[in-house]
Amino acid sequence: MSTAVSAYSRKNPFPARLTKINPLTRGGSGKETMHFEVSLAGSGLAYEAGDSLGVFPTNDPSQVAAVLAAAGLSGDEHVESAGTTLREVLSHHVTLREPSRQMLAAILEKDPSTAFRLSELIDPEAKSVMDDWVDGREVVDILEMFPGAKFNAEELVKVLRKLQPRLYSIASSPKVHPEAVHLTVAVVRYELHGRKRQGVASTYLADRVDDQTFPVFIHSAKHFRPPENDSSPLIMVGPGTGIAPFRAFLQEREATGAKGKTWLFFGDRQRATDFLYEDELTGWCNKGVLHRLDTAFSRDQTDKVYVQNRMLENAGELWKWLEEGASFYVCGDASRMAKDVDQALHRIVGQAGGKSEQEAAAYVEEMKKSKRYRKDVY
Ligand SMILES: Cc1cc2nc3c(=O)[nH]c(=O)nc-3n(C[C@H](O)[C@H](O)[C@H](O)COP(=O)(O)OP(=O)(O)OC[C@H]3O[C@@H](n4cnc5c(N)ncnc54)[C@H](O)[C@@H]3O)c2cc1C
Numbered sequence: 001m002s003t004a005v006s007a008y009s010r011k012n013p014f015p016a017r018l019t020k021i022n023p024l025t026r027g028g029s030g031k032e033t034m035h036f037e038v039s040l041a042g043s044g045l046a047y048e049a050g051d052s053l054g055v056f057p058t059n060d061p062s063q064v065a066a067v068l069a070a071a072g073l074s075g076d077e078h079v080e081s082a083g084t085t086l087r088e089v090l091s092h093h094v095t096l097r098e099p100s101r102q103m104l105a106a107i108l109e110k111d112p113s114t115a116f117r118l119s120e121l122i123d124p125e126a127k128s129v130m131d132d133w134v135d136g137r138e139v140v141d142i143l144e145m146f147p148g149a150k151f152n153a154e155e156l157v158k159v160l161r162k163l164q165p166r167l168y169s170i171a172s173s174p175k176v177h178p179e180a181v182h183l184t185v186a187v188v189r190y191e192l193h194g195r196k197r198q199g200v201a202s203t204y205l206a207d208r209v210d211d212q213t214f215p216v217f218i219h220s221a222k223h224f225r226p227p228e229n230d231s232s233p234l235i236m237v238g239p240g241t242g243i244a245p246f247r248a249f250l251q252e253r254e255a256t257g258a259k260g261k262t263w264l265f266f267g268d269r270q271r272a273t274d275f276l277y278e279d280e281l282t283g284w285c286n287k288g289v290l291h292r293l294d295t296a297f298s299r300d301q302t303d304k305v306y307v308q309n310r311m312l313e314n315a316g317e318l319w320k321w322l323e324e325g326a327s328f329y330v331c332g333d334a335s336r337m338a339k340d341v342d343q344a345l346h347r348i349v350g351q352a353g354g355k356s357e358q359e360a361a362a363y364v365e366e367m368k369k370s371k372r373y374r375k376d377v378y
């Protein structure tokens with residue numbers, strides 16, 4: 001199998017099927033993280049450890065119905081520009097989550113009585129004010145808030161943003177599962193501005209795909225492949241869903257009998273409910289596929305403990321691995337975790353390696369240049 005021979009791509013996604021869904025978090029967890037298995041059989045699609053799966057989601061029918069009700073439209077209207085009905089467009093082609101600036105501008109035009117609030121919100125000079133105000137609000141909130149602004153079907157579609165596919169790190173190795181990909185997905189559900197909210201794609205996979213096919217593609221991540229030399233040591237930092245690609249790497253190391261040492265830092269909220277893939281990870285420790293597993297369960301004690309705390313506690317050993325040529329991989333939250341882990345890495349190189357701040361920065365920079373420090377963060 002090779003991607004070169006597959007007829008499927010982002011432009012022509014493959015209709016895949018879910019073959020397995022397992023909860024990874026246990027009852028009592030504040031989170032809902034799931035394991036999905038997706039069959040690629042018959043697609044000709046190939047992937048490599050480190051790649052992601054792109055998923056084109058469909059909006060929740062109850063959200064589509066809420067938007068139609070708020071807009072006073074039936075859904076059966078024909079949208080000329082899309083060549084289909086409004087319900088179809090709202091279901092598959094546009095996001096009902098983040099309202100666009102054009103939508104607000106159109107509301108202002110249609111219902112000047114909203115001007116007292118909206119004019120300053122859509123003023124480019126006041127962009128941050130508008131961003132704060134719109135933040136967390138969805139299309140239905142805006143339509144309900146300004147009922148005086150009436151859109152016909154064509155106008156409504158024109159001001160909505162395109163629904164984008166979501167990427168999910170592949171949690172399986174093609175050496176073990178050549179015709180399937182596994183995913184580790186945190187299902188997004190929360191309450192905000194007095195309404196229950198949900199992530200489009202994560203709830204699509206968890207609640208709505210069932211036994212229907214759904215469109216997918218392989219997103220190649222050349223920057224995040226496992227090290228070419230599998231005899232060299234490998235350090236992986238993957239809290240939360242960041243574990244996904246490292247499950248793929250470990251499956252692959254087991255399948256190929258790679259000789260290099262491996263060290264995984266995993267973290268989540270509570271050991272009892274959020275230790276994703278606990279049995280597999282401890283199994284790999286017992287088999288010698290995973291040589292070190294350090295966990296940080298942030299909410300099992302009064303003070304937060306994160307993966308970077310575990311790295312710092314093991315600074316001497318981590319530095320030794322780096323000096324033996326270890327590669328250092330990070331996956332998961334970009335906004336806070338990856339930055340803090342990067343800082344911890346600098347501190348370790350500085351303190352355990354006896355280097356000045358500048359020398360430590362140069363060492364880490366060199367790791368990046370030689371592809372020994374790689375990130376896939378989101
Ligand atoms: C390369 C890559 C790999 C990825 N791998 C994975 C993976 O392995 N597993 C995984 O689960 N995800 C992964 N993601 C993230 C994934 O693509 C989606 O962004 C994620 O599933 C949310 O998508 P959604 O459609 O369910 O939610 P959306 O509809 O996109 O909503 C998400 C938005 O909801 C808001 N939000 C979420 N929670 C709250 C809250 N508590 N309070 C207020 N607002 C909130 C935030 O604005 C957030 O951006 C990856 C992303 C990339 C780019």
Ligand SMILES: NC(=O)c1ccc[n+]([C@@H]2O[C@H](COP(=O)([O-])OP(=O)(O)OC[C@H]3O[C@@H](n4cnc5c(N)ncnc54)[C@H](OP(=O)(O)O)[C@@H]3O)[C@@H](O)[C@H]2O)c1
Nearest residue numbers: 186239240241242267268269298299306307333336337340
């Ligand atoms: N909207 C938001 O505010 C927000 C923020 C992050 C993630 N998310 C979403 O939540 C879902 C779940 O994500 P996930 O399971 O991958 O991970 P996660 O729930 O964000 O976090 C996994 C672990 O990382 C810890 N953590 C928090 N801040 C950290 C930091 N600075 N450094 C290191 N570790 C840190 C968390 O601890 P604590 O939670 O106990 O602090 C938790 O133990 C995803 O869909 C993601 O997009 C939403």
